[in-house]
Amino acid sequence: MRTALEKARKDPESMKARILAAARGVFGEYGFHGTTTRMIAKKVGIDISTLHYHWGDKKDLFEAVILDMNRDLGRELIEVEKSIHGRPLGERMKIAIAMTTDYLFAHPEISNLVLHRYFSKTRHEVNLDFKVTEFTGDIARSMGLTTDPKKTPPQGMLEVLTVMNGIHNFVSGENFFRPMVKLDREEYITMVKETLQFVLIAGFTNREGKELQKV
Amino acid sequence: MRTALEKARKDPESMKARILAAARGVFGEYGFHGTTTRMIAKKVGIDISTLHYHWGDKKDLFEAVILDMNRDLGRELIEVEKSIHGRPLGERMKIAIAMTTDYLFAHPEISNLVLHRYFSKTRHEVNLDFKVTEFTGDIARSMGLTTDPKKTPPQGMLEVLTVMNGIHNFVSGENFFRPMVKLDREEYITMVKETLQFVLIAGFTNREGKELQKV
DNA sequence: GCATGATTCCATCATTTGATGGTCAAAATA
């Protein structure tokens, strides 16, 4: 399956890649059990047997989707880290929130998939590393929430999760939340960024201020 | 169905109530499509035909579950509001976060169901009011995030959603996050509360401080 | 052009799953 993924990545026009892209979207919207292989095949405009030919069974395809999504998310986080390197904490967070929010709104299926995996059980075990721990630790280090670069303390992990999940929530919940506030998409995205920056940053900068005072 | 719900509420030992309780749990864990009527029936220890006899089809049962969960959540929010009434903002939020977190960790299927409805589509439309808008507005007013008690501005709604979802995330994602931080359940709950209070409150109290200075 | 392998679809299967009819026992009612 690893090779299949690589093939799909090489040529985005290939059938493998088209199926993978469609699967990302549908699995994201409906979850694993809410998605049928027929739904994916229909979206691509092919027969289900073609789908199975390229990706094996439903679980294999799902795992490929997770790996693929994981890679994209990881790359984006690296981009973010590049952009914030060296700046003061408040600014780092502000930029990181804005960049990540924009990116995820452009690829909402990523947030969908992430949240599904957090909150939903699958009847048959899907065993995948998912890299969340790794990513979370990286972000924590990048935000200076830990001194030991090897392992992040629980507190730092939960703090990062609070921020990341705050973003995912508004991206993935757009269909639900946007009608509540009656904004068009652009306004919604802007207001989400402002709200997240307003709510999520102050705690961290306040703490840093206190620590600096001590010194 | 309304009547069936009332019957179930009257006698928690009744078959209707037992099915409803089991359904809450299973729908919460696996989502609508991930749940089979057989899973629920098995959990109760009855035949599926008995389940259908009491609750009609799967969608009817699911809607009853949502209504039931909704009522419980609404009641809890009223309790919270009673406890925080009249206190200063920072304290209000601290207590509200602590109470709500404790309550939801004691009834995690509520968070599960809420998040599933936010983030997951259902193949066949389930039409339910879900009261989120109402609840969110109530909380916004209770937190003093709006001057007009009739309608809450989008900003206030998103701010409340940020906080509520922050809580739901850690409750519903316990199976995923707790192994990441290697804490036992009690430690995890304590640290979640501390983290949420740390991250989510400062923005609001900072702003209030600024507004007070202006006056 | 032709042979070989890769790809796609059609037809079909087996299993899962939502749902129901009919039977029987228990409980309520007369």
Added chain:
DNA sequence: TATTTTGACCATCAAATGATGGAATCATGC
């Protein structure tokens, strides 16, 4: 007690769904 109503289960159905075999088609290298 006799009768009706309610509640539970067994057997079974129909549709949905994951999956596959095999034929047909297309592409590629010779």
